[in-house]
Amino acid sequence: MANVILKNFTKKFKDVTAVDNVNLEIKDKEFAVLVGPSGCGKTTTLRAIAGLEEVTSGEIYIGDRLVNDVQPKDRDIAMVFQNYALYPHMDVYNNMAFGLKLRKFPKKEIDQRVQEAAEILGIENLLDRKPKQLSGGQRQRVAVGRAIVRKPKVFLFDEPLSNLDAKLRVAMRAEISKLHRRLEATIIYVTHDQVEAMTMANRIFIMNDGRLQQSGSPLEVYKKPANKFVAGFIGSPAMNFIDSKIIKENGDYFIDAESFKVKLPQSFYSKISAYEGKEVIFGVRPEDIHDKKFFSEASPSNTLKVKVDVIEPLGAEVFIYLACGKHSLIGKMDTRTQVEVEQNMEVVVDMEKTHIFDPKTLLTIV
Amino acid sequence: MKKLISIFSGIPLHLVIITIALIWILPSVGLLITSFRSSADVATSGWWTVLQHPFNFTCYTLENYREVIIRIGIGKAFWNTLLITIPATIIPILIASFAAYAFAWMDFPGRRLLFVILVGLLVVPLQMTMIPILRVFNKLGLAGTFPGIWFAHTGYGLPLIIYLLYNFISGLPSELFDSCSIDGATPFQIFKKLVIPLSLPALASVTIFQFLWVWNDLLVALVYLGGTPDVAPLTVRISALVGSYGQDWELLTAAAFVSMILPLSLFLGLQRYFVKGILAGSVKG
Secondary structure, X not given: OOOEEEEEEEEEEOOXXXXXXXXXXXXXXXXXXXXXXXXXXXXXXXXXXXXXXOOOEEEEEEOOEEOOOOOHHHOOEEEEOOOOOOOOOOOHHHHHHHHHHHOOOOHHHHHXXXXXXXXXXXXXXXXXXXXXXXXXXXXXXXXXXHHHOOOOOEEEEEOOOOOOOHHHHHHHXXXXXXXXXXXXXXXXXXXXXXXXXXXHOOEEEEEEOOEEEEEEOHHHHHHOOOEHHHHHHOOOOOOEEEEEEEEEEOOEEEEEOOOOEEEOOHHHHHHHHHHOOOEEEEEEOHHHEEEHHHOOOOOHHHXXXXXXXXXXXXXXXXXXXXXXXXXXXXXXXXXXXXXOOOOEEEEEEOHHHOEEEOOOOOEEOO | OHHHHHHXXXXXXXHHHHHHHHHXXXXXXXXXXXXXXXXXXXXXXXXXXXXXXXXXXXXOOOHHHHHHHHHOOHHHHHHHHHHHHHHHHHHHHHHHHHHHHHHHHOOOOOHHHHHHHHHHHOOOOHHHHHHHHXXXXXXHOOOOOHHHHHHHHHHHHHHHHHHHHXXXXXXXXXXXXXXXXXXXXXXXXXXXHHHHHHOHHHHHHHHHHHHHHHHHOOHHHHHHHOOOOXXXXXXXXXXXXXXXXXXXXXXXXXXXXXXXXXXXXXXHHOHHHHHHHHHHHHOOO
16 A cells, blocks of 8 residues: 655646646545546546656655656556446456456456455446446446456545436445445545545545645644635535625724624634734635524624525525625524524624635635 | 328328339349340340249249359459458458557657548549559559559558548547556557457448448459459459440349349348448447
8 A cells, every 4th residue: 555645746738737736645545535626637636646647747656656657557556437437348347357357367366356346346246247237326336346456556536426316426425435444545536526525535635726725634624724715615505705804993803894793703813913904805604604593602793684585494404595785695504493585684603613814815814 | 090190191201212212223123133034035125024924934044143153254253352352351441440549549749640641631532543553563563463452442441441430439438548558458458458349330330331342343453453354353354244245234234243242241231330330430429
């Protein structure tokens, strides 16, 4: 098993820079997820690790070996593709055995490895079928099986669940996590789905516009986003951003957004004092907006008067779209909340959990 | 009621189609019947007179076929045609599949330019090339030999075959190639184990095209092989029949049917691929 290191990795396609100077270090046996919106360079990065794209500049190490000029087949990796890329003319057994046959493994060992992988994935009874006779979920398993029979150092997954329906996706998510524990292998997993990233990863690498924005454990990036992009990307529904100003009144700092004014907690003071009187972006996660009735720490300085625009009941929680003057907010609230559209209500912001961003650099201030 | 209307409303269409089909096959039917009639009958009455009593088998004869195959030597010509057609089909398709794969999936300098030149070659009229190539063949001693005509047909067939196969092979999903190279396949192994099996429908269709083209070719064979009976294919021999036996329609039609029999059975046998293959290049999936 092995770690994977990218040093100043840059990839250009003619004049377009797809990945710009990315540094990342994935530890041995780690489940690393590269996440970002479409076109952020995450798949290009993965393909470069696989050896399918040439490196424009920088270095890629797999298990402390520089692999820039090593052929994909000699990198000791296996990849699972978004559309599975099963060989349509071969049955499941041969799809899985193909890589081993090319490497001239003895027949007995091929047989044993394929059986073992099929057992892990529960596809023993499908071995003689052709890919077109399989359902999406089964194809997905075969694609994973093809990777695990090779027993590579590093597994690369390129959005493997995006072609599955929602229910199957949740099930496969858990299975891949289980598989990771069982195989004890390094996994690099690319997805645009932040829920997949949050639920499966040991460590998340968030990319945007070809740059690495932040890396850390799922909770770290959720609680301490490095910049506005990460804050908005991680979490669902996305964080509310409100253009506002920091003002100081009677020794206390406030966020002044014209339509409302809330008091910032003491713990923020040291970092925000330099921004007194300046424009900032105030960020609140939907889950930190509460119905006043069900939140104990309500006070005039953290309560907003709002009007209900839209209600989306999801059963276990309810999303309420709120209008507060010219601003609109989304709140993820307790299901006991009894409101109707167009009705006025009072909501409380959990100020300790809010964020403040610099509007120019978009970096996190608090 | 509705069903009834739909049946009746289909009748005019079907009548038109059946009429066109009948008109279309009428000449072939005439040829077929003539080839089974004696020379005296052919000289005195038209083939359609047979239709008055079609089951009177005394007016049919196999003599014409015996005559053309054994005495005139159409049998030998049939064999020559096979000797020309089979290599002249296999060689260009083999080369073209390598080339199409390389054009579609391998990176090499000048790939685009070469491909553009190749497609440009499609518009060069074959007749223009005959004199220069024949002169070269004469110098190399290839004129009048089977290898000579194999090369000629290979050259004439390659641009179109490469182009058709390129269209098909470049439409294969790129992930399959990525997956193959991660699995450890060399470019040649990818060609052998992935491209060839997946391109079978396209290969079948270009095989039929090339086979029919070479089988029916008269011009190229006449130019590069000449009229020597040793090497002359069916087409050359049949065209010669017209000259030397001006009036022998019954022999000519019998010879024509001998030459048609293989392409006809090939087409009927591989019809499925023929239709699929034409679509295969244009529609993905």
